[in-house]
Amino acid sequence: MKQTNSKINIQEKLETYLSEFEIQYTETIKNSNNIKKLELLIEDYSAFILNQQYQLAYLVWPDIQKKDMLTQKLANISAKCVKQMEMIRAQRLLEGRASSSNYFENIEHCINEEFGQFKVTAKDKLLLIGSGAYPMTLIQFAKSTGAEVIGIDIDEAAVNLGKRVARTLAPEAKIHITNQKVEQLADLHTVTHIIFSSTVPIKYDILDQLYELTNDRVVISMRYGNHFKALFNYPTKPTDAQKWTCLNEQIRDNQIFDIAIYQKALVEVGVGDV
Numbered sequence: 001m002k003q004t005n006s007k008i009n010i011q012e013k014l015e016t017y018l019s020e021f022e023i024q025y026t027e028t029i030k031n032s033n034n035i036k037k038l039e040l041l042i043e044d045y046s047a048f049i050l051n052q053q054y055q056l057a058y059l060v061w062p063d064i065q066k067k068d069m070l071t072q073k074l075a076n077i078s079a080k081c082v083k084q085m086e087m088i089r090a091q092r093l094l095e096g097r098a099s100s101s102n103y104f105e106n107i108e109h110c111i112n113e114e115f116g117q118f119k120v121t122a123k124d125k126l127l128l129i130g131s132g133a134y135p136m137t138l139i140q141f142a143k144s145t146g147a148e149v150i151g152i153d154i155d156e157a158a159v160n161l162g163k164r165v166a167r168t169l170a171p172e173a174k175i176h177i178t179n180q181k182v183e184q185l186a187d188l189h190t191v192t193h194i195i196f197s198s199t200v201p202i203k204y205d206i207l208d209q210l211y212e213l214t215n216d217r218v219v220i221s222m223r224y225g226n227h228f229k230a231l232f233n234y235p236t237k238p239t240d241a242q243k244w245t246c247l248n249e250q251i252r253d254n255q256i257f258d259i260a261i262y263q264k265a266l267v268e269v270g271v272g273d274v
Contacts (some may be wrong), residue, residue, distance in 0.1 A: 130197030
């Protein structure tokens with residue numbers, strides 16, 4: 001029998017997920033062979049995030065303080081778990097034991113449609129901020145468009161694995177992966193498209209920084225999750241209206257994150273055409 005929204009104890013549900021994530025993350029860190037339980041938990045959590053009954057129960061949950069606290073904790077621990085899953089997935093591939101999961105398939109499903117009307121071509125250059133150990137976004141864009149792609153990540157181990165995965169899956173593609181910060185990228189002004197991973201917590205701080213570092217026509221795809229999806233992704237934040245304009249938002253009911261497309265405000269008012 002389906003639960004009605006009034007009978008769903010959303011706090012208890014979130015506390016249970018938090019406890020399970022903490023347990024399975026610790027067990028996987030101890031021994032990577034324990035990854036299967038973590039993968040199953042992530043897949044169950046993904047289905048939970050997309051469940052409309054739970055979404056509504058979360059929306060009407062009156063304890064705002066408890067809601068915000070659990071949301072932040074779950075966003076943080078689930079990001080750590082996904083990072084660990086990517087590391088192990090990359091290691092498996094390099095050992096000849098390729099694997100996938102519904103979670104990764106969900107992430108990869110609409111990569112080529114990410115920028116909407118702003119199509120990526122072979123003449124473009126794409127930057128992914130938070131490329132991770134298994135940079136499927138970079139690989140898919142490079143292989144499908146022929147564009148040069150760059151990935152940056154603060155985790156050196158993830159960068160090293162990401163380079164090896166890219167060489168394995170797309171040896172001919174123009175893929176560059178580094179642990180440099182955006183201000184350290186020598187050719188950032190030539191980048192035409194930028195994607196922010198949804199699990200980068202300081203993405204809006206970096207977006208603000210990018211205003212002075214990028215060309216006037218750059219297009220930004222910000223992966224995010226607001227409200228219930230913030231349990232698994234970091235949410236949107238207001239931007240300086242004189243710097244960035246949100247052109248559109250892709251609210252994707254069947255995907256675990258949504259997408260906001262930004263361009264510089266001067267482009268919208270025509271200054272960039274002068």
